[in-house]
Amino acid sequence: MKKETGSISKEDFIRYMSTPPAHRTTLTELERYFRLYDKDGDGAITIDQVLKILEETIKVTDRELIEEKFQLIDTNHDGRISFDEFMSMIKES
Numbered sequence: 001m002k003k004e005t006g007s008i009s010k011e012d013f014i015r016y017m018s019t020p021p022a023h024r025t026t027l028t029e030l031e032r033y034f035r036l037y038d039k040d041g042d043g044a045i046t047i048d049q050v051l052k053i054l055e056e057t058i059k060v061t062d063r064e065l066i067e068e069k070f071q072l073i074d075t076n077h078d079g080r081i082s083f084d085e086f087m088s089m090i091k092e093s
Helices: 010-017 027-037 047-057 063-073 083-092
Strands: 044-046 080-082
Touching: 027 047, 027 083, 044 047, 047 063, 063 083, 080 083
Parallel strands: none
Antiparallel strands: 044 080
């Protein structure tokens, strides 16, 4: 996870403030969502963790499709999705 600096960039502030209040998701909420997937608490989400959750919740079993999407999010290609990569995915969607 990214180290807390106590500040945000001007661009992030403008982006947040330009979002209607009903559609804002707080950083705390996003961290909570991330931790739901990060079952072992190591600060990253692996493909196996994603597959297990998707199989248990929405019965997705197409491993090839999930791996393809996972690789798009895993921008440094270390086989894990960090909180920063997770946040980048959220910002792009």
